[in-house]
Every structure is written in structure tokens, then in C-alpha cells.
Amino acid sequence: MLLIVVLIVAAVYVLVVALLWLNQERIAFQPPPVSDIAARRAGGERVRQVSYRADDGTELFAFVVGEPDRSDRLLIAFHGNADLARLLIPWAQTASRTAGITVVLPELRGYDGLAGRPTYTDAARDARAARRFVTQELSISDSRVAYFGHSLGSAIATELAAESAPNALLLQSPFTSARDMARRMAVPGLSLFWPLVSRVHYDTESRVRELPMPVSVAHGLRDLIVSARMGQRVYEAAAVKGQLLLVSTAGHNDVAERAPTEYWKWFQAALDLGRTRSTGQDARTRS
Numbered sequence: 001m002l003l004i005v006v007l008i009v010a011a012v013y014v015l016v017v018a019l020l021w022l023n024q025e026r027i028a029f030q031p032p033p034v035s036d037i038a039a040r041r042a043g044g045e046r047v048r049q050v051s052y053r054a055d056d057g058t059e060l061f062a063f064v065v066g067e068p069d070r071s072d073r074l075l076i077a078f079h080g081n082a083d084l085a086r087l088l089i090p091w092a093q094t095a096s097r098t099a100g101i102t103v104v105l106p107e108l109r110g111y112d113g114l115a116g117r118p119t120y121t122d123a124a125r126d127a128r129a130a131r132r133f134v135t136q137e138l139s140i141s142d143s144r145v146a147y148f149g150h151s152l153g154s155a156i157a158t159e160l161a162a163e164s165a166p167n168a169l170l171l172q173s174p175f176t177s178a179r180d181m182a183r184r185m186a187v188p189g190l191s192l193f194w195p196l197v198s199r200v201h202y203d204t205e206s207r208v209r210e211l212p213m214p215v216s217v218a219h220g221l222r223d224l225i226v227s228a229r230m231g232q233r234v235y236e237a238a239a240v241k242g243q244l245l246l247v248s249t250a251g252h253n254d255v256a257e258r259a260p261t262e263y264w265k266w267f268q269a270a271l272d273l274g275r276t277r278s279t280g281q282d283a284r285t286r287s
Contacts, residue, residue: 028152028178028200029118030082031111046096047089052137054129058109058116062130065092066102068138073101073275075146076130076166078153080173080253084112091256098264099271106130120200127160142166146274149174151226151252154234155202162207168242168274169211170267172218173252176205176230205230208238213277216242216270218263220250243270 051061063085068074075095079088085105092103108126109116116122134140146168149157154174161169175181178200208215215238219231228246235244245266250258 025117025119025200028081028120029108029110029123031118032082032084047093050133050137052129052133054109054122054125056122056125058114058122058126060107060109060114060126060129062104062106062133063089063092064102064104064138065089066096068102068140071096071100071102073099073144073146073271074134074138074140075099075101075103075148075170075271076134076157076160077103077105077148078127078150078156079105080151080153083150083153086112094256094264095267099268101271104130104134120202123156124159127156128163131160131164146170146271148172151175155204158204158207158211159202161211161213165211166213166274167277168213168270169208169215170218170242170270171204171215171231171234172255173220173223173226174204174217174231174234175202175226176233177203179203180205180230181226205234205237208234211239214238214240214242214270214273216244216266216273218245218247218255218266220252220255220258221246221248222250223252225252242273 046066048064049061050064051059053059077088077092077095079085085107088105092105095101095103106126106129107114108118108123110118131145134145135142142164145166147157147161147166148170149155150172151174154171155178157169157171158174215235217231217235219226219228221228232244232246235241243266245255245259245262247255247259247262256263
């Protein structure tokens with residue numbers, strides 16, 4: 001009887017792990033339903049939608065907020081899990097006015113009506129396509145570009161930064177790693193077997209240890225989705241520390257709204273550190 005119980009428990013455990021393995025990218029990437037998107041329209045002050053393709057031919061788009069020809073800096077900003085690029089437009093408009101920059105908001109495949117299904121590998125491919133659009137179509141060099149990411153977008157931005165070296169990396173509500181987030185599922189042994197079962201390899205805490213640009217972090221201390229302690233660990237791990245902002249009244253999605261003055265000061269200071277770094281690099285290149 002005991003053996004039967006053990007076998008049943010083992011079978012259930014294997015089934016749970018197998019389901020997590022099959023569905024892990026559906027958990028990591030959760031595009032809002034298309035019906036929720038239909039009523040939303042992008043537009044407003046200095047906003048245009050642009051199209052480009054990933055290297056596998058998938059058609060993508062982004063929103064460009066600001067005027068690249070008149071800005072000396074550009075920010076590529078990646079949204080979070082169940083979010084949309086178009087919903088960041090008001091934030092990007094404020095960012096553009098506050099810092100005098102252009103903001104590019106890339107969309108991922110599978111989101112906002114785009115064909116395909118988002119995966120770890122394809123999210124990286126789509127991020128590279130956005131950078132390629134900025135450098136080739138807008139003719140803006142990496143030395144003038146910073147990356148921003150919120151939540152899941154912070155991991156995407158960090159991985160892209162490891163490949164292309166922007167002048168600054170700004171992370172809002174970042175998680176340390178996919179493995180640490182998996183621990184919150186309370187499945188015994190899942191973290192131990194993570195290297196064997198995972199197809200999602202985000203590890204921001206490890207990545208920032210090797211990045212040469214300043215890494216800045218903003219996090220709400222009331223964040224129930226991604227613990228603020230994770231954001232602090234990411235900041236502490238950074239080889240080049242930028243600006244740290246912890247907002248005691250904010251949760252996962254409302255850091256800018258809860259402390260707008262402090263938030264935009266953090267944002268501006270983080271970008272200024274990147275500009276200082278890129279100016280120094282340019283001077284060394286000319287010499």
C-alpha cells in the first residue's frame with residue numbers, strides 16, 4: 001500500500017513538472033487578449049508607428065515617441081509580461097519631454113495582434129530587431145542609446161545589453177532570475193532541477209555583473225509580484241552601479257505614479273550617467 005502511494009505521488013509530481021515544462025513560456029509571456037486591444041488606439045504627441053522584420057522574417061512594429069533627428073539620445077523601452085507597447089506611450093511621452101530624448105517602444109510577436117507566439121528565444125530575436133531598426137533605419141549608434149525594461153522587459157533589456165553595450169541600462173521592478181521566480185511556485189525540487197527543465201534562461205542578477213554600463217534600478221517596496229529584494233539584489237550585483245530608487249508606497253506597476261518627482265529625477269540621473277560614459281568613450285576614440 002505504501003509503495004502504491006509513493007508511486008502515485010511520484011507520478012503526480014512528474015506530471016506537474018512536465019506541465020510546467022510544457023507551459024513555462026505561456027507563464028512567462030501572457031499577451032492580453034486581442035479583444036482587449038481592439039478599442040485601444042495609439043497616437044498623440046509626436047508618436048508614429050514603424051514596421052520592421054526580425055531575422056526570421058516575422059513582421060514586427062514599434063512606436064517612436066519624439067523626434068530622433070532632434071534628440072541626441074534614444075531609449076529603447078521593453079514592456080512587461082501582460083502589458084503592451086502602446087500602453088507605455090503616455091509614459092514615453094513624459095520621458096521624452098522630461099529628458100529631451102526619443103523613446104522607441106518595441107512590440108513582441110504574439111502581442112497586440114502580431115503573428116507568432118512569444119518564446120524566450122524569439123523575444124531575444126525581436127529585441128535584436130528593434131535595436132537593428134534603431135541603428136540602421138534611424139542611424140543612431142549604440143553610444144547614444146540606453147535600454148529600459150519593466151518587469152519581464154527588464155530581463156529582455158539586460159540580455160540585449162549583454163550583446164550590444166548601450167550607454168545605460170534602466171530597470172524597473174526587475175526580477176533576479178527565472179529560476180528565482182520559479183521558486184515562488186512552491187513545487188518541491190523545481191529549483192534544483194531547473195537547468196534540466198527550463199527553456200527560459202533569464203538571469204539578470206548574473207548578467208549585470210559583467211556589464212560595462214551603469215545599471216540603475218527602481219522598485220516599489222510593496223511589490224507583490226516581484227519582491228523589491230530582487231531589485232536590490234540586481235542593483236547590488238551590478239559591476240557599474242547607477243541610480244537606485246526604492247518607493248515605499250509603490251507596488252509593481254505604479255512606481256512613477258506614486259513618487260513622480262523622485263522617479264523622474266532617478267530617470268534623468270540614470271540617463272545622465274550613460275551620457276557621461278558615452279562622452280568619455282567618444283573622447284577616447286577621437287584621441
